[in-house]
Amino acid sequence: MSDALVIFDKVQKKFGKFVAVKELSFEIYEGEFLAIMGPSGCGKTTTLRMLAGLEAPSFGEIHLKGKVMNDVPPHERDTPLVWQSLALFPFLSTRENVEFGLKMRGVGKAERKERALKWLDKVGILDFADREISTLSGGQKQRVALARSLVMEPQILLLDEPLSALDAHLVIRMQAVLTNLQRELGITFVYVTHSQSEAFAMADRVVIMDEGEIAQIGKPKDIYREPANQFVAEFVGRNNILSGTVASFERSTALISTSSGSFTVPTNSVQLTKGQNTSFVISADLVHISLEKPASINAVYCKLISEEFVGSMVTLFLEGAEGSRI
Amino acid sequence: MPISTGRSTKIYALTWRLPIIIWQFFFFVGPVLFMVAMSFFLVKNYRMTEAFEFINWYKMLTRGYFWDSYKYTILISMVSTVCAMGLAFPAAFALAFSASETTRRWAIFLLIIPFFTSYLVRTFSWFVILSEGGVVNAVLGHIGLGPYTMLNTHFGTLVGYMTLTLPLVLILQTVTMSNIDKTLIEAARNLGCKPLATIWQVIIPLSKTGLIIAGIFCFILSFGDFVAPFYLGGSQETTLPILILDTTKSGQQWPRAAVVAIMMMATLFAIAFTGIAIAYRKRKGA
Numbered sequence: 251m252s253d254a255l256v257i258f259d260k261v262q263k264k265f266g267k268f269v270a271v272k273e274l275s276f277e278i279y280e281g282e283f284l285a286i287m288g289p290s291g292c293g294k295t296t297t298l299r300m301l302a303g304l305e306a307p308s309f310g311e312i313h314l315k316g317k318v319m320n321d322v323p324p325h326e327r328d329t330p331l332v333w334q335s336l337a338l339f340p341f342l343s344t345r346e347n348v349e350f351g352l353k354m355r356g357v358g359k360a361e362r363k364e365r366a367l368k369w370l371d372k373v374g375i376l377d378f379a380d381r382e383i384s385t386l387s388g389g390q391k392q393r394v395a396l397a398r399s400l401v402m403e404p405q406i407l408l409l410d411e412p413l414s415a416l417d418a419h420l421v422i423r424m425q426a427v428l429t430n431l432q433r434e435l436g437i438t439f440v441y442v443t444h445s446q447s448e449a450f451a452m453a454d455r456v457v458i459m460d461e462g463e464i465a466q467i468g469k470p471k472d473i474y475r476e477p478a479n480q481f482v483a484e485f486v487g488r489n490n491i492l493s494g495t496v497a498s499f500e501r502s503t504a505l506i507s508t509s510s511g512s513f514t515v516p517t518n519s520v521q522l523t524k525g526q527n528t529s530f531v532i533s534a535d536l537v538h539i540s541l542e543k544p545a546s547i548n549a550v551y552c553k554l555i556s557e558e559f560v561g562s563m564v565t566l567f568l569e570g571a572e573g574s575r576i
Numbered sequence: 577m578p579i580s581t582g583r584s585t586k587i588y589a590l591t592w593r594l595p596i597i598i599w600q601f602f603f604f605v606g607p608v609l610f611m612v613a614m615s616f617f618l619v620k621n622y623r624m625t626e627a628f629e630f631i632n633w634y635k636m637l638t639r640g641y642f643w644d645s646y647k648y649t650i651l652i653s654m655v656s657t658v659c660a661m662g663l664a665f666p667a668a669f670a671l672a673f674s675a676s677e678t679t680r681r682w683a684i685f686l687l688i689i690p691f692f693t694s695y696l697v698r699t700f701s702w703f704v705i706l707s708e709g710g711v712v713n714a715v716l717g718h719i720g721l722g723p724y725t726m727l728n729t730h731f732g733t734l735v736g737y738m739t740l741t742l743p744l745v746l747i748l749q750t751v752t753m754s755n756i757d758k759t760l761i762e763a764a765r766n767l768g769c770k771p772l773a774t775i776w777q778v779i780i781p782l783s784k785t786g787l788i789i790a791g792i793f794c795f796i797l798s799f800g801d802f803v804a805p806f807y808l809g810g811s812q813e814t815t816l817p818i819l820i821l822d823t824t825k826s827g828q829q830w831p832r833a834a835v836v837a838i839m840m841m842a843t844l845f846a847i848a849f850t851g852i853a854i855a856y857r858k859r860k861g862a
Contacts, residue, residue: 324766325769330767337757339760339763354773354777398767
């Protein structure tokens with residue numbers, strides 16, 4: 251978990267005048283499950299495509315296993331990708347799809363078949379080996395795509411929003427399949443997604459991108475508890491963002507006064523000065539709702555406007571005294 | 577998906593289909609049936625008389641010149657198809673994968689322009705270019721080559737066939753290949769496929785149906801064409817369409833010409849059916 255398998259060194263990508271990725275520098279460690287997350291158009295897929303060699307960086311270098319990859323064509327890289335559209339070959343059977351990469355590498359027929367069947371078994375669709383791709387369900391196709399990449403036995407597997415086309419219940423099941431596979435194989439997964447729940451549920455580390463730049467890198471828990479800026483906070487934690495000025499600051503706590511009242515906020519490593527404008531987040535899971543009249547500190551008095559119910563979670567829309575919505 | 581199968585809907589649909597059915601019956605099925613019947617007629621004193629004799633079939637199918645002509649027509653049509661498909665492929669490939677959407681649209685528009693003028697006119701214009709004192713030989717003469725005889729040769733015939741088929745083949749190939757999902761090509765590259773190998777591994781399998789249909793069109797047009805072998809090939813070798821013409825001219829042998837025509841149609845049907853069956857074949861083990 252310590253060696254850098256991939257290094258992005260000031261990588262930039264321009265499409266004409268449009269800058270898709272701005273000076274990106276980060277490392278991907280061996281054996282980790284890294285998620286790259288961000289809203290659409292943030293450059294996350296471009297980043298992944300550059301790693302696979304499908305786009306060439308305009309500036310900067312990408313290192314893989316200590317080697318500069320910029321001029322290595324995609325077919326000479328060992329970076330199989332699981333596509334958002336799956337990109338299975340419709341003219342080949344399930345097994346032939348899985349064998350494709352091995353065939354291109356010149357692996358003999360018998361070995362090809364054996365390895366393909368082994369991986370089809372691992373992802374749980376051995377029974378469908380001789381079926382046509384068009385006769386498979388979405389979840390089954392997903393597994394074929396996974397087997398087709400994993401059969402190459404790569405050190406790193408790239409995944410581009412592979413679950414976005416599946417039903418909600420299948421997403422949960424495939425998440426378990428993916429995390430189990432990743433732990434069992436010990437290979438690096440780089441997983442691009444716009445879904446916070448997918449990234450946080452599976453990844454060891456998450457890279458959050460915004461407009462071609464890294465907004466924050468860290469463990470899911472750290473990002474959730476300590477978002478680096480307002481963008482990350484809004485992106486991962488939805489609402490509950492309050493702005494105000496620093497009333498007092500001592501080592502690791504600040505008293506921040508906002509239009510909804512005063513709050514004591516743990517600041518950890520962030521340095522603040524008195525009178526500075528700032529904003530902070532209250533994690534939804536730490537909010538207590540009370541019908542009593544609130545205390546003078548760490549509380550907001552508000553009116554319930556509406557609620558949104560999603561399975562185990564309820565989102566409440568409340569209106570504060572001065573009309574702000576939280 | 578059938579939305580409604582009510583009786584009135586059926587009648588309504590039939591009303592629209594009826595004119596084309598009637599047209600096809602009178603001007604396609606009718607003449608074909610008449611032609612089949614005619615192949616059994618006799619010609620007496622340069623006049624056709626109704627009969628039911630196998631003499632025409634016997635006379636034509638036992639003659640060496642018929643089979644020579646048959647073999648030559650199939651061969652030159654196949655050469656034409658291979659040439660057209662081969663010449664069009666790199667261009668179609670570039671238009672489908674390298675050209676921008678705008679360039680592709682303009683290219684397809686420009687490829688339709690040849691159809692504005694008669695094929696016969698376009699064929700005659702080749703005389704100016706290919707003749708002994710024509711454009712090509714004049715240019716070659718400057719660098720000390722030639723003159724080459726290009727008219728009244730197999731080459732001339734092929735040039736004519738290309739004039740007829742190349743624009744169509746190129747359009748069909750371009751449209752077919754530009755509809756390929758580009759991620760499949762990227763996926764192949766990602767799995768270790770070399771750039772040129774993607775043509776055999778991915779692009780041809782994905783555009784198989786369209787390519788076969790382009791090939792069938794090219795073969796059918798070349799096989800049935802009279803203009804190219806007659807004017808540019810100078811009837812050096814008799815193709816079946818020229819044989820039909822000759823047969824009708826010599827002694828008003830319409831029934832024997834009908835035999836040739838039926839043989840041609842049977843051949844084309846066989847080739848078209850086989851081609852389409854291959855194009856739409858479901859893979860085994862499905």
